[in-house]
Amino acid sequence: MRIDYPPAIQRLVAQLKALPGLGPRSAERLMLWLLQMRDERITALSNTLLDARERIVACADCGFFIESDSTCQLCHDPRRQQRQLCVVEQAADVLRMERSGAFQGLYHVLGGRLSPLDNVTPEDLRMEALVNRVRDLHTEEVILALGSDVEGEATASYIADLLRPAGIAITRLAQGMPAGGGLDHVDELTLYQALHGRRKMG
Amino acid sequence: MRIDYPPAIQRLVAQLKALPGLGPRSAERLMLWLLQMRDERITALSNTLLDARERIVACADCGFFIESDSTCQLCHDPRRQQRQLCVVEQAADVLRMERSGAFQGLYHVLGGRLSPLDNVTPEDLRMEALVNRVRDLHTEEVILALGSDVEGEATASYIADLLRPAGIAITRLAQGMPAGGGLDHVDELTLYQALHGRRKMG
Secondary structure (H helix, E strand, O other): OOOOOOHHHHHHHHHHHOOOOOOHHHHHHHHHHHHHOOHHHHHHHHHHHHHHHHHEEEOOOOOOEEEOOOOOOOOOOOOOOOOEEEEEOOHHHHHHHHHHOOOOOEEEEOOOOOEHHHOEOHHHOOHHHHHHHHHHOOOOEEEEEOOOOHHHHHHHHHHHHHHHHHOOEEEEOOOOOOOOOOHHHOOHHHHHHHHHOOOOOO | OOOOOOHHHHHHHHHHHOOOOOOHHHHHHHHHHHHHOOHHHHHHHHHHHHHHHHHEEEOOOOOOEEEOOOOOOOOOOOOOOOOEEEEEOOHHHHHHHHHHOOOOOEEEEOOOOOEHHHOEOHHHOOHHHHHHHHHHOOOOEEEEEOOOOHHHHHHHHHHHHHHHHHOOEEEEOOOOOOOOOOHHHOOHHHHHHHHHOOOOOO
8 A cells, every 4th residue: 555645745746846846845845834734833834924915016118027016127226227138037036137237228027928839929928018118218229038948938039130220239147157166066068168269368 | 115015925934934844935936926826726726734633633543644434544554563663753764764665664743852951851751652552562663763863862762762671672773874875965974873883794
């Protein structure tokens, strides 16, 4: 006889496993905690989630998260470079860029990337808004900070084509070795790209 | 100006980070999903959790999870070795042992391990029930399948002392190299113990 958790637990683990970033082991560990957690903490977590879902909207301009009764700190900061627009896939990517400290311009969140397999077409992304913003902001450079996988590449090409008539600079993030990593930590494609994009020293 | 998520999101991420096994990056990824998930899926997940919390109880004998209206498959399987009792810390450890296929006896879930720092004393664990079961089941061997960290060791010693009067065999899991791992994958203490517990070949 194959022993397993009772059905009620198996159902819970299955649903937790479907959450992003939770493998079988993490889902099991989380299940154990959730079962043993005090009711108050469960209620608190679920209230915080409902509260966030109610309050949070996307900024109509850049697409980053804002609370519905506030204005976007990013779009309304006059100290930011107004002529550079960094295009990212998701709202979370904005914070990743911000934490790197490398960019001082404005952002544009696409809300995903082109993916024929998942039925994501240009109409599902904020492409038209991008064209309008580039025009209204008199953008001089659009930086494509998209993933370096197939969908990311396809999305970058699509945008490059889309913005070509505007006659502005369109750039993308460099590809190469991650900081602090040795050759043994990167895959062959990364290494290929790192070699291909090599730069002169000194 | 340091950009961060709006407060409602920060609160959610903070609570998700407090869940076991979720680091900052996983919590952020989970937050993004939870915010974008359809209401039906959120409701389904929360109902599954409530359902599991309502139905699931610990078996009064072994301490493994059972649904409250059913009997324990493990305790009531006559084909299992009735004279061997495997002591584990948590209910989830029972399944880990079962998946290994190495054990055919009965289990006893302690419900934790001794930890003075966390105020976990013998009274908080199912120690008395263990003594009673060893007597009632005429147990011949108690196998301590506890963690090999300080608290696990302390708990094992405590149980060994507790059961000494019963005059039965008390064993513990071997310590050594994990299967499939090279020397470069284990820490020094594991290596020390693996060397110390080395066995003759052939």
